[in-house]
Amino acid sequence: MLQAIRDGVKGWIAWVVIGLIALPFIFMGGYDHFTGGSDRDAVIAKVAGEEIVRHELNRAVDQRRMQLRELFGGQLPPGMFDEESLRREALQELIDERLLKAYVERQNLRVSDEEVAQAIRNQQVFHEGGRFSRERYRALLQQNRLTPEQYEQLVREDLLIATLEEALRVGGAVVPRQLDQLVSIQEERRRFEYVELEAAAFLDEIEVTDSEVERRYAERSFDYMAPEAVRLAYLEVHEDELADAGLIDEMANVAFERPESLEPAAEVVGRKIAHSGWLTRDGGDDDGLAQYPEIVAAAFSEDVREHGYNSDLIEVSGGRFFVVRLEAYRPPAPRPLVEVADEIRADLRRERALDEARAQAERWSAELTEGADATLEEKAAAHGIELFAAGPVRRDDRGHPQAVVRKAFALADGAVGSVQVAADTIALVSVQEIEPGRPDDLAEEEREQLRQQLGQLVAHTDFRAFLEALREEADVQINEGRL
Amino acid sequence: MMAARHRYLGLEMDRSDEEQLQRLNDWWRRNGPSLMLGAALALVVLAGWWGFGAWQERSAQMAAAAYSEFLQAERQQAEISELEQLGQRLLDDHGSSGYAVLTAMRLARHQMDTGAYQSAADTLGWLVENARERPTAELARLRQARALAQEDPEQAVGLLGSDVSRSFKAAYAELRGDLLVDLGRSAEAAEAYREALAVNGLAPQSRELVEIKLRAVESGA
Structure with a gap:
């Protein structure tokens, strides 16, 4: 649980850091957003009558990307941030910013000229040799087509919002009783036993008839589809086999310039066009191309699969290069029953075996709860199943399956209950003893740390709710089509 | 003949001027007072508007200065009694200002940190009553309940x-x-x-x- 709080705090800190360093990022890259562009003024959203236009959003997306890159040490983890969610998040931030700006204006808050000047002087981006440089300030502003008055106004708005944010954040705090409540949850320890009932143990008892297989096929034939597949025409060259390695680039250029055929590219390198077997998105059992994920990805790319163009040059390990194009496409289609009957039979048996395991767990659970003369230990011994004993452990224990620990902490003292712990396993959990957490046992230093972290989490939650409430009160329109 | 004609014209002109003057006098007698009143009223409204603007600006500046003084005391880790005095003065003198919102939030936090939970709840209760916007009042009420949680959970x-x-x-x-x-x-x-x-x-x-x-x-x- 502490981890949950700490994660929350980390999120909050990252968010604050992003907020505070946003402005100087105006000066890093993305200059074009201040200048040309055909629809740079297209309205993306309106917040209480004030517009957010495309170039503002583009700039915010760029800034966000740069901030994230800094947070991740220069490189964004691949696949973690897609463009659409970056745009959506950046737009949300712009909307929040407008809402806060409108709020501080209504509150008639002020920032003095000296404070604005001081903030600008402190911005590292204008520093040269460790000091604020007027020349650099003017040059950067000019590069970004901003007058000092416009920039000062931006800084003023930022400072006003920061003043509000800071006061609301400072105001987030918890009282000792709330802290005690959390500490007692966190420090609570439980002793429990459990057994794992595996579906495999019940498989032998399961019979599946042909009519059941047919019924499942009729009901869920989409679960048993042959995946979409492509057959490719391709050129393969090895850099060692060519007299001039420059021919590879030339082949790539010709393939790009003449996207409607592979022939011209083949002529460049004097190779014959080869043909693949069927390839699916997860490879398939083709004659060899399927082993290269780069080729499979290119085969299903928009250019190759949808438009029918030649692919870009694809390099695979060992100095081999490919250009591929689509020769045939096979859409996904249901496989005939005769082909999938065994697969369906196996699925049905597995499902029913798991149901049997669950039913057995529930029967035992009822027997043990009703105070029958057996214990879980005796049941396990009688059926030759291993009994696991845990504890006393806290709820953040990682020594036992998480689903089991979670269940053990959801049951009352002495209760028994079952839970699925894996695709083919049901666990039966019996709580033996509960030791309530004692807030007084927590060292003063740790308590103070927890108090501060919890205060920050509460402040963050409060602030989000406050922003949402501002949004609820204001008229916010988003033009989804232009996003 | 010419002289006679001039005299005649002069007489005509004199008569016409007199008539015009007379008409002007009549018009002034009819409209003068209301015109004067209108002009005076416009001046009063204009002065009032300027005055209100200046008063608003001065109040905003005074509220900002009072908040700045509160922050200064905070930075110098002043006693809670001093913070309460400065904060309360701001709430009394500039209750409708946005700075009252910020001050109430900060002051309540200091009161909670020193164990004065009821005082913190009172400060936030003042904000619930005086906030001009619903989100501010709802945030204040949430925090008021949190402060009360220590001594009076039932009321919270x-x-x-x-x-x-x-x-x-x-x-x-x-x-x-x-x-x-x-x-x-x-x-x-x-x-x-x-x-x-x-x-x-x-x-x-x-x-x-x-x-x-x-x-x-x-x-x-």
């Missing part, structure tokens, strides 16, 4: 029962759950936690925490 639950906007529903329900746990009303607490989870307004980390609290109260620990 009462504060959270009132109508609240959708955005604050999850936070209100979560705190209500905490208070009800404290009051030993487990079934109601579980219901409140379930409500907080159902509203879908919690950040992922807060959500996880509420789920843990719900499981804890359901397991009767």
Whole structure:
């Protein structure tokens, strides 16, 4: 649980850091957003009558990307941030910013000229040799087509919002009783036993008839589809086999310039066009191309699969290069029953075996709860199943399956209950003893740390709710089509 | 003949001037007073508007200065009594200013840090009454209930029962759950936690925490 709080705090800190360093990022890259562009003024959203236009959003997306890159040490983890969610998040931030700006204006808050000047002087981006440089300030502003008055106004708005944010954040705090409540949850320890009932143990008892297989096929034939597949025409060259390695680039250029055929590219390198077997998105059992994920990805790319163009040059390990194009496409289609009957039979048996395991767990659970003369230990011994004993452990224990620990902490003292712990396993959990957490046992230093972290989490939650409430009160329109 | 004609014209002109003057006098007698009154009123309104603008600007500056003084005392780690005095003065003198919102929030935090939970609840209660915008009042009420949780959880639950906007529903329900746990009303607490989870307004980390609290109260620990 502490981890949950700490994660929350980390999120909050990252968010604050992003907020505070946003402005100087105006000066890093993305200059074009201040200048040309055909629809740079297209309205993306309106917040209480004030517009957010495309170039503002583009700039915010760029800034966000740069901030994230800094947070991740220069490189964004691949696949973690897609463009659409970056745009959506950046737009949300712009909307929040407008809402806060409108709020501080209504509150008639002020920032003095000296404070604005001081903030600008402190911005590292204008520093040269460790000091604020007027020349650099003017040059950067000019590069970004901003007058000092416009920039000062931006800084003023930022400072006003920061003043509000800071006061609301400072105001987030918890009282000792709330802290005690959390500490007692966190420090609570439980002793429990459990057994794992595996579906495999019940498989032998399961019979599946042909009519059941047919019924499942009729009901869920989409679960048993042959995946979409492509057959490719391709050129393969090895850099060692060519007299001039420059021919590879030339082949790539010709393939790009003449996207409607592979022939011209083949002529460049004097190779014959080869043909693949069927390839699916997860490879398939083709004659060899399927082993290269780069080729499979290119085969299903928009250019190759949808438009029918030649692919870009694809390099695979060992100095081999490919250009591929689509020769045939096979859409996904249901496989005939005769082909999938065994697969369906196996699925049905597995499902029913798991149901049997669950039913057995529930029967035992009822027997043990009703105070029958057996214990879980005796049941396990009688059926030759291993009994696991845990504890006393806290709820953040990682020594036992998480689903089991979670269940053990959801049951009352002495209760028994079952839970699925894996695709083919049901666990039966019996709580033996509960030791309530004692807030007084927590060292003063740790308590103070927890108090501060919890205060920050509460402040963050409060602030989000406050922003949402501002949004609820204001008229916010988003033009989804232009996003 | 010519001289006679001139005299005649002169006579005509004199007569025409006199008539015009007469008409002007008549017009002035009819409209003069209301015109003067109108002009005077316009001047008064203009002066009033300028005066109001200047007063507003001066009040805003004075509120900003008072807030700055409060922050200065905070930075110098002044005693709570001094912060309360400075804060209260700002709330009294500039109650309708946005700085009153910021000051009340900060002052309440200092009061909570020094264990003056009832005073913190009173400060936030003032903000609930005086906030000009609903989000501010709802945030203040949430924090007022949190301050009261220490000494009077029953009253705190009462504060959270009132109508609240959708955005604050999850936070209100979560705190209500905490208070009800404290009051030993487990079934109601579980219901409140379930409500907080159902509203879908919690950040992922807060959500996880509420789920843990719900499981804890359901397991009767």
